[in-house]
Amino acid sequence: MRVKALLMCILMSSFSLSGCFGNDGPVAVVEESSGPEGIFVTGPDGLPVDVEPLPLNFTFSSVGEDAPEPSIGVTSSGCVFFIALEKVMRSCDYGESWEDVAGPMCAFQTNDPWGWVDPITDRIFAVQMQGLETSWICWSDDDGESWLGNPHDSGTTPINDHIKLATGPWTSSGYGILGQVSQSFYETAVYYCYNKLAGIFCFTSFDGGATFDTGGLIFGLATTNGGLHGAITSAPDGTVYVTPRVETPTVIVSDDNGLSWFDRTMGEDAGTPYPRKNSEVATDTESNAYHIWTGADEGVYMSRSTDSGDSWEQTSIRISPVEVISSVFPQVDAGDPGRIAITYLGSENASELNQSDIDGNPWDGNAHFASANVSYYLYVTYSLNALDENPVFHTVRASADPVQVGSICLNSGDCRDIGGSNRNLLDFNDLHIDQEGRIYIAFADGCTGDCATGNNSQPEDSRSRLGVMCHLGSGPSLYESFGNLSEPN
Numbered sequence: 001m002r003v004k005a006l007l008m009c010i011l012m013s014s015f016s017l018s019g020c021f022g023n024d025g026p027v028a029v030v031e032e033s034s035g036p037e038g039i040f041v042t043g044p045d046g047l048p049v050d051v052e053p054l055p056l057n058f059t060f061s062s063v064g065e066d067a068p069e070p071s072i073g074v075t076s077s078g079c080v081f082f083i084a085l086e087k088v089m090r091s092c093d094y095g096e097s098w099e100d101v102a103g104p105m106c107a108f109q110t111n112d113p114w115g116w117v118d119p120i121t122d123r124i125f126a127v128q129m130q131g132l133e134t135s136w137i138c139w140s141d142d143d144g145e146s147w148l149g150n151p152h153d154s155g156t157t158p159i160n161d162h163i164k165l166a167t168g169p170w171t172s173s174g175y176g177i178l179g180q181v182s183q184s185f186y187e188t189a190v191y192y193c194y195n196k197l198a199g200i201f202c203f204t205s206f207d208g209g210a211t212f213d214t215g216g217l218i219f220g221l222a223t224t225n226g227g228l229h230g231a232i233t234s235a236p237d238g239t240v241y242v243t244p245r246v247e248t249p250t251v252i253v254s255d256d257n258g259l260s261w262f263d264r265t266m267g268e269d270a271g272t273p274y275p276r277k278n279s280e281v282a283t284d285t286e287s288n289a290y291h292i293w294t295g296a297d298e299g300v301y302m303s304r305s306t307d308s309g310d311s312w313e314q315t316s317i318r319i320s321p322v323e324v325i326s327s328v329f330p331q332v333d334a335g336d337p338g339r340i341a342i343t344y345l346g347s348e349n350a351s352e353l354n355q356s357d358i359d360g361n362p363w364d365g366n367a368h369f370a371s372a373n374v375s376y377y378l379y380v381t382y383s384l385n386a387l388d389e390n391p392v393f394h395t396v397r398a399s400a401d402p403v404q405v406g407s408i409c410l411n412s413g414d415c416r417d418i419g420g421s422n423r424n425l426l427d428f429n430d431l432h433i434d435q436e437g438r439i440y441i442a443f444a445d446g447c448t449g450d451c452a453t454g455n456n457s458q459p460e461d462s463r464s465r466l467g468v469m470c471h472l473g474s475g476p477s478l479y480e481s482f483g484n485l486s487e488p489n
Helices: 177-180
Strands: 009-010 030-032 039-042 057-066 071-074 080-084 088-092 114-118 124-130 134-140 148-150 161-168 191-194 199-205 213-216 228-236 240-244 250-254 262-263 281-285 289-294 300-305 324-333 340-347 376-381 393-397 430-433 439-445 467-474
Touching: 057 080, 057 088, 071 430, 071 439, 080 114, 080 439, 080 467, 088 262, 124 161, 134 191, 177 191, 191 240, 199 240, 199 376, 213 281, 240 281, 240 289, 281 324, 289 324, 289 340, 300 340, 324 376, 324 430, 324 439, 340 430, 340 439, 376 439, 376 467
Parallel strands: 009 030, 071 114
Antiparallel strands: 009 057, 039 393, 057 467, 071 080, 080 088, 114 124, 124 134, 134 148, 161 191, 191 199, 199 213, 228 240, 240 250, 250 262, 281 289, 289 300, 324 340, 340 376, 376 393, 430 439, 439 467
8 A cells, every 4th residue: 555644844833733644544734834943053163143044845655565775766767766775666746646667677686775866867776785795786777667687796795784885987197098998888987896804896887887897995994994884976077986994084095096096084172982883975066076974073074175075174163053052864855056055864853962871871962872862853054155165054853743752772782672773874874866856865764653743752662763754845956047946736
């Protein structure tokens, strides 16, 4: 049975909500506000500034399936692909309806999912890890109507985990020299990275992702710091970024389509927490780069590069308002220069700081140790001048009810059974924009049904993992030429 629920969160309004997904069955569309207490306009230190909030309107849609660790992408036709577990869910009507379009050439099971839509060619990739031995990758060039696939498509070295795939333009050096020839077969480079024991391995495909025979271990920090990493990002100039999950915020960069790599560090003033999850890089239409991560104080921070990743500012910028004292799963995308959007799960339960966490220690804001009195919501932050010396950030608490009550497991070796495992959300969410500059967010909702509508919901009530899409209904496009977008029809 297809499940649908929509929520319109209008930033400029001022009345209250009763819940995003109070029931798992169909509900009427409601147009209500996240409330003035959920609106923040802040400067680069997270403190308030006297600037009018942006008119942001978000729409929520349940995909009707469990979907931890979701990926999302949009083709030029406007079809949205929401990939999680072994499902490839498609909506061509902005979330009004969803269907699973995975074909027989796609994997029937998964140990780790990933999805990607090539923004240049519209090719849709569904990547499914098969144990630790290999990955099964399938792809479609016709909006999911038909598929091709390779059940053993994981580079030259077996044992892979934390798989990621992305695409980007060819350069004129390194692997890009061969890419200038192979692009007559498939226009862009396809990158596939994974963790193998203690390192990150990255491969480049010259045939559109059908095979990955070129690549290997990335040099630098990644080889000695566990090998876990975030998403792959490729800029319009062909620069490729991979973010290792390490103590000092770091990016690993290639300017020759993956033949060679160098690393750059930043953010020592902000640090990172432990346990920690992935950071992420976005690039704009002029290849400026924005690296975001969760800092040691549990805020969301950013460093910028305007020279294709060669140098990064060392004074970190706080994206999240200071009222958000805990955050996890930050994701980012960019349009034109300075126009970025960020999403994350966050909590404003400041009264719980230094109170007993789940281990009986004073809580420092780390979601891994959050008590039953802490709730996490979906936040969305926009900046239309993120390259300025003093950028302004417009943040809205977009979900009306919690996404998770209590702790979120950030270390798979230390998850807790509190009426069920607190690892229900797994490791990440996702955010991407379409060709109009409209943002789309994929996340797993851990608090549905009675948990969403209850007045005293507990962690044991927050164990679902319902796939939900949130997209910009109306508000500023991340591409300046599109101006303010209206609600899609």
